[in-house]
Amino acid sequence: GAVVSQHPSRVICKSGTSVKIECRSLDFQATTMFWYRQFPKQSLMLMATSNEGSKATYEQGVEKDKFLINHASLTLSTLTVTSAHPEDSSFYICSAREKGIQGSNSPLHFGNGTRLTVT
């Protein structure tokens, strides 16, 4: 089946530094990538939606200058947390929509998530 490879799975960084998270679709092309964050014991909250070759659309309350999203190709999207602070510590998950499958069966494939800890 379709696989989304998300790296790194865990990262610890110091406050003020930047961290890049990658999501790659290994055997399909992803027209749309959704980025979520999940706080402990809470649900997944949509941060932004990115379409290949376009600027990302951010949800209300998400700082676009802090969470930089790049979706330059159909197989790679990145989320960069800039000038990270302890409150950015969270679990980040990407979800890719597969190109070419239309209608209600258009699947979404999830990465395994990245645990970010900012010290």
Place this chain on the structure above:
Amino acid sequence: AQSVTQLGSHVSVSEGALVLLRCNYSSSVPPYLFWYVQYPNQGLQLLLKYTTGATLVKGINGFEAEFKKSETSFHLTKPSAHMSDAAEYFCAVRVWVGTALIFGKGTTLSVSS
């Protein structure tokens, strides 16, 4: 706007007992509904989904869910719980095929021996 409400943040059952996880949705148009399971520090695994057609949907690991439009519900059930079912379960809704999933707050399922 679409939303999902999962009743009960924590459900505890004994091994072999019926599992019932409740989900109600709000949508102005016919929704696509999903159940996902998440194990600690892992991503999401799709259990089952309803798009169109048969309202009783069977998924993996013996789970099933029934879409009831009149009740705006999509409850998840399993006849007999197994220890390995202990995890976090999320109900989600999607209205248009190109949009993101909107998740409920999740229900933690505990299974005791």
